[in-house]
Every structure is written in structure tokens, then in C-alpha cells.
Amino acid sequence: MTQNAVITGWGKCLPPAILTNEHLASFLDTSGDWITSRTGIEERRITHKNISDLSAVAGKHALAAAGLEASELDAIYVATSSGDTLIPNTAARVQNKLGIRGCAAVDVNAACSGFIYALTQVAAQIKAGMMEKALVIGADRLTYYVDWTKRNVAILFGDGAGAVVVEATDDNAGFQFSHLGCDSDGLGILGVDKMGTNVPRYHDHPGAFEVPFEGQEIYMNAIAEMKRSSLEVMKKSGWHKDDIDLFIAHQANIRIVDALTKHLKLPADKVFINIEKYGNMSAATVPVALCEALEAGRVNAGDNIILTAFGAGLTYGACSLKWGSRTTPVAISSAELAPGPTDALSLLKEDIKRSYQERHQPIPDALK
Template sequence: MVARRTDTDGRRAAVVAGVGSCLPARTVPNEELAARLDTSDAWIRSRTGIARRHVAAPGTATSDLAVGAGARALKSSGEPAVDAVLVATTTPDRPCPATAPLVAARLGMTGAAAHDVSAVCTGFVYALASAAGLILADVAERVLVIGAETFSTLLDPGDRSTSVIFGDGAGAVVLRSGTAGEPGALGPFDLGSDGESEALITVPAGGSRQRLSGVPPRPGEEFFTMSGKEVFRHAVRRMTGSAKAVLARAGWTAEDVDHMVGHQANSRITQHVAEGIGLPPQRCFSNIAEVGNTAAASIPLALDQAHAKGVLRPGQRVLLTAFGGGLTWGSTVLTWPRLDPS
């Protein structure tokens, strides 16, 4: 294994300074879904690795979960405010305006820069890159980055292929200005997209294309759809390729990675990506069994839970990688810092 540097090289960098998460109180076990769908607990577990998921109660919005996660991340960082708030989400409170300004206001930061990031399940990694850019450009000293979803609002309750996979939740990190090489500093990013494959993960109705077509939406087109087998294939290939690319840019090998915290899409996808990178299964943190696929919230939610459980320890090298609709994908790396609990 390559000797680990603990010194800094003086270059400006975005540094993780706090983590937090928020889950709805209600959990939906596989047995509850099996009672109304043509499926079983064993079928769901074998194909996804999911045992239960959290679902937001009526009256709860994405912003509510985002505020909960953001407040805990701010507490963990030891500072009550930031200069900018970014919310990665596929399920904003409304099509207009963005959810981030409301979240910033509710956290007591009216006046801070705030905007949403839309890249579906890759949204958090894209938001991290955007936040790091604000810090590197000297636009902000501290940025709150939140991934928040109420994906249950997009699901056809009668569609077994999607209803068993997704859950609701939010996770957040606080980034501060620091120097490259110090614990918590985000390393290089690898980001990509393939718009020619947009139909593989989509909500057909509700946007300008459908509304301006002059054709009313067909029943069910307001729900999320996914071509499972094709998405599986693309996810494994793109996450593996992106992870390898970012490791090469960071000068790391697979042996240097203590933990991979990937988008929690499907336990089998995680296994295949780990094999492609050359990581043993025990280095891949997974919480999908308890929370399901929470889209843009999955990586920050997993980071907070792994930190709280003591799985992520100061000085360990961490790889983040994700894949989502668009198609989009992205990865980055960091050395885990010493953080207060959220």
C-alpha cells in the first residue's frame, strides 16, 4: 500500500466539515408490499437486497427532510450558517421555485445563495462538484450540500418493479474552505452523461415536452419508469469506469481504498462495481437493506450512518461513486476527517 500523506500542499480545496441525515418515521417492510403486489419478501431481497424502506407521511415534503438533514450537518460542523445551500433532488416541493431557497430560509440563512441540482441518483455527487467549484472560485467559504428525496411521490403503487426499490430520506454534508491534502478535502471528480439513453430512467409526463405535444398524457405516464435490465448494465459499467478514472486522477489504487460508499441502487450492482474495481465486499458500505434506494439522498445518508456507526474512521480513504437518470454518473474521493456526531 502507498504511504499515506498527512501534510497539505497549500492549494485551496473543499473540505468535509459535517454530516447529517433525516429519515421519515414510517417504515414499510417487504411484507407490507408483498400483501398488495405479486411478490414476496424473498423475491425482493434476492433481487435488490432491500428489506424495508422509509416513506414520508402525508403533509411531509422534500424540503422538510432536507431541513432536518441540513440542521444536523450544520450541528456536526460546529457552525450555524453557510454562504450557499445546494439541494440535489428529483422530487422538489414544486416545479417552480427551486427547493433550496426555502431550505436555506428555514435554516435561518435567508440571503445565502441557494439552488437545486437535478441529476437524479447522481445528484449529490454533481452537487458536491458544484459546491467545490464555489469554494475554489472564492465565491463561498462554506456550503451546505443536501441530497433529499420523497421518491414515493413518483411511484406507481401497482408497479412491482419500482415500488419495492425506492424510499424517502435526506442526507447532507457541510463543506468548508481548506487546503488540498488535509483530512476531508475532496479530491478530483469524474462526471459524465449520456442523454441518448434518457428514456431508460424517466417520468414521461409533466414536463414541457409532454405538455407542448398537444397530446394528453396516457394513464400512468405521471409515474417513474425504469428499464431495469438495461439500467443495471449501464450502472455497473459507468460506475466502474468512473471510479477507476477518479482513482487514477487521485493517484490511488484499489488497495488504497478503505471504503467505497456508492449510490445505494441495488446490492448486486454494488457487488459488481466492487469486483470491477478490485475491492473486497467488506470495503463497500451498504445500508440499502434498511432504507432502499433513496436516489440523490443515498450517498450522504450512507455517509452519515457509516460515520455514526464508526465504520468510517479518521484517516481512512473513501471512494464515492454514483449513477442515475440522464443518464448521469460521477465519482470523487476523500480522506475521512474527524467529525462531531450529527
């Protein structure tokens, strides 16, 4: 009998340091009003720890919520494009931080779409009977790549991690369908150049990353591809718009989410938004939003849920889920990040100054 794959646990980890729009306006030619009205973002988190640390904390919360021991896992998947190291992968580090050995450890890099890609791979393996229990984490620290002199990019990103536990079930619930894609014609409109083996080995690294970023192009493609993917999984699932109970889209810009849900004719009360608190956390946005939707009582047993995302590549995807019977955690974990600063500007000050120096621009007074 084909088994289904259902989410049984959920967790998140947001670092304590908060970078507000006012912080950004102190060294960039921008204003809080511009950022809020054009993006919906009011503040974002900046991490003082590595992606494996954030992932392990989110993972421990998800495991407790599922009532599962880490030792029962068959696999750990980490969706990230800002892992601690390429070799070993971040999932291996997370396994180590969970204090277990043996389960498969996989990193998935599909930029902001990574969590949808990883969840699809895990659900497909569980449905095929190839494994029973997995931890799927979306975690990113794109602020590491940011050029702090660029006002159209520096305002958008934040750091964080979200996680879910996925388990095999015989119930008629769980993962339904997925649609994944990539339009590589858009390779050049978003990315981090000079970060990989394409950089000559003995080349002097310039320090600041080159970050091609064509905001308008990304914006238009994000709406078109998330709409197409969402409609595709709705069709495969046999769902009409009225059948959807909760819609969670990648939180890159409130205007993208508003335009997308308008195209799909979804009412606002079915759409979950938390971009104001965190900005674009890349692969972490969807699992953190799902976790917060559960905490806010927005998920009920048997609900039909669509998750969709879009990112560099240009990758995109959507998946449909029928929620299981439990919407409250089995247990609560006390896991938390090692203490760190809450003042994001002091945490980032030296990096921001270096961005200005390397671009041969005067260092703003607020940073002196």
C-alpha cells in the same frame, strides 16, 4: 494559495413510516424473499412531509455536527429530482426553514447522481476561492412517482435526505477529484414522462405518471459507468485499490454494488451497505450512507474515500475525498420532522388504490 474543500458536518433525515417487503407482497404479485434476494432491500421509508422539510432537518444535523451557524453559509445546494416545487426551487425553501437569508440557493437535478454532481460543484467553487462554507443536501421522494401496480419498480424506492457541510481548509485534506458524465442515449430507459412543461398546459393530466423503466439495461449501465468513473478518480488521485479505505456506491440494488466492487477488486470490509433499511433514495443514498458510515465508526482521520452514483439521464459520476481530522460531531441537533404516521401502508393506501384504478386493474383485497 489554493484552498481545499473538506466535509466538516454530516446529517440525515429518514421519515418514520416504514414500508416492508411484506406490505408490498400484500398488494403486489411478489414475495419478501424475491425482493431481498434480487435487490437486498428489506424495508424503505415513506415520507409524510415535503422534500424541503426532510432537507432542513438533515441540514440542521449537518450544521450542528460542523459546529456552524446556518447564518455563516455562503450557499445551500439541494440535489433532488422530486422537490416541493420547481419555482421557487427547494433550496430557497430550505433557506427559509433554516431561518436565514442571503446565501445562494441552488437545486441540482441529476437524478440519483445529483449529490455527486452538487458536491463537485461546491468543492470546485471552494477550491477556487469563490466561497468558504456550503451546505450540500441530497434529498428525494421518488415514491411520489411510483406506479404501485408495477412490481419491478414499486419495490425499489424509498424517501429520505442526507446532508454535508463543506468548508474551505488549508489542510492537505478534503475533496480530491471528480469525474462526471451522462450518456443521453439512455434517456428513454428510466424517467418520469408527463412531469414538466412537455405536458400540454391544458391537457387533462392522467394522474398516474408514465415511468419508463428497463431494469436490466439500467443494471448493466450502472455497473459499467460507476466502474469507469471510480477508476477515473482513482487514477487522477494516484490511488490503487489498496489505498481506498471506504467505498460508497449509490444503493440501488445490492447486486449492482456487489458486481461493481468485484470488478474493482475491493474487499467487502471497505464497502458500505445500508440498502436493506432504505432501498433506493435517489440523491439521498450517498449522503445518508456517508453519515451512517461515520456513525458506525467506519471513517477514520485521513481516510481515502470514493463516492459514486448513477441515475436517470443516464447520469453518472464519482469523486475521491481524503477525510479531515474530525470524525465525531461538534454538537448534536435536536431537529426532527413533525410527527407523522409510522404505518406506511395506511399513508399510501389511497395513492396505491388510485394506481390500480387508473390502470383499470382490480383493487387488491388488502387495500379494500
